[in-house]
Amino acid sequence: MTNTATPQTAPPPLDRDEWLIVIVSSLGHFFSHLYMLLFPALVLPLQRDLGLPMEEIIPLAFLGSLLFGVGALPVGYLTDRVGARPMLVTCLVGSGGAACLVGLSSGPWGLWLGLGLMGLCASIYHPAGLSLISKSVRARGRAMGLNGIAGNAGHAVAPFAAGLMAYLAGWRGAYLVLGGIGMLAGFVSAWLPIKETVVESREHRLDSSKGRRALYFGLLCVAMALAGLSYWTTSLIFPATFEQRIPAMEGWLSFLGIDTSSGMTVGAGALVSLIYVVGIWGQLAGGRAADRHDLRLSYMVFHLASIPFLLLLSGMNSLWLVGLGSGYMFFSLGMQPIENSLVAKLSPPGWRSTAYGLKFAMTFGVGSAAAYVVPWVKVHYGLPAAFLAAALCVTGLLAAAGLLYGLSRRAVPRMANLMANR
Secondary structure (H helix, E strand, C coil): CCCCCCECCCCCCCCHHHHHHHHHHHHHHHHHHHHHCHHHHCHHHHHHHHCCCHHHHHHHHHHHHHHHHHCHHHHHHHHHHHCHHHHHHHHHHHHHHHHHHHHHCCHHHHHHHHHHHHHHHHCCHHHHHHHHHHHHCCCHHHHHHHHHHHHHHHHHHHHHHHHHHHHHHHHHHHHHHHHHHHHHHHHHHHHCCCCCCCCCCCCCCCCCCHHHHHHHHHHHHHHHHHHHHHHHHHHHHHHHHHHHHCCHHHHHHHHCCCCHHHHHHHHHHHHHHHHHHHHHHHHHHHHHHHHHCCHHHHHHHHHHHHHHHHHHHCCCCCCHHHHHHHHHHHHHHHCHHHHHHHHHHCCCHHHHHHHHHHHHHHHHHHHCCHHHHHHHHHHHHCCCHHHHHHHHHHHHHHHHHHHHHHHHCCCCCCCCCCCECC
16 A cells, blocks of 8 residues: 655644653653662762772672663563553662662662662663654654653753752661652653654655664674663763772862862762753754654764764863863764654564663663772773774774665655654
8 A cells, every 4th residue: 555644844843742742751761760760879878888998889780770671672562562651660660779778788789689670661762752752752853852852851850959968967878768759750751641652654664674774783783782882981980980089079079168088979969960060052953853854874873973072081181171071972962862762763663672681782781880890990001092982983883874875765755754644
């Protein structure tokens, strides 16, 4: 049957049902990233409290990061069969409860297990939330961008909130308070009425054999896995980098009357939050690009633009770090609506949640190796060299993305989010 729907040159406005879908999904996105980024902001307070070196503290995040990734694959399969709504509620209530358990834990083993449970529950979000948006919202790129802003807000809030709570009530207080708020958000999500309507578009979908489609998606998975390793490497080191390499921060805190012996984490957290706020504008730009330009080319442009910032971050000190980190976050987080739209284009609707599950199994599963890569790089080359390792990952990513474009452009000359009218 010929598809007679007329493609739109501009994304349509969101209706009431679509807005509710974006809100519920965005709550899950916000808290899933907030919880996963509490730990990097608390590495130094944990180091002081537990009396362990940084090389032994950072690997405590490995199980949570691993499960945040690999847990998404079975969750995606389950979501395709039971629906996104109950899975999103489970994500919020479960990860919030797990965060409370982390706050109540005693010793490294309790932390390791609590963080693992939190990562497993948080892994529910991506296959459930992104599948819901990709299948039920016409302006997919715009909705992905708005949803990405919510996740980025979780990035931005986590370092500052963790640092402030650690200063006021210790690192345990940070997990207990924020975990309780996340559980409340889960109950609100269960109450909000949403109506799921499939609004799939067939414009510019990939018309190719299953084997060729699998090849394209496999190349995208390679790119996404390297993006995950780069992302988690930088996420782990930004708070400690700012705390250790911006000498002027001690003077600022003293001027504000904050005890620098324990308040440096607050200052570093605030600066890390600032660079994630800049990433919000990247999400808007990425969402716009996903609706108007070729997804494959946009994906490569955003990643290519992030490399110079990573190279400079490895050698700069003082306030230069904040500006460079902001530039990196603009492009590193801005590419996410584009990447998520590529997953939607290269996967069949009936397996959409599974495809997103595979994406995040690759992204965060491989990315969890950063918990061991960063300590190894620190011991052998110094912590700043981890930014060079992240740049190397992005270079490999560009090779995979370039191969994807070269192999698929004949089957699909232009791949963008031109959604059809309902």
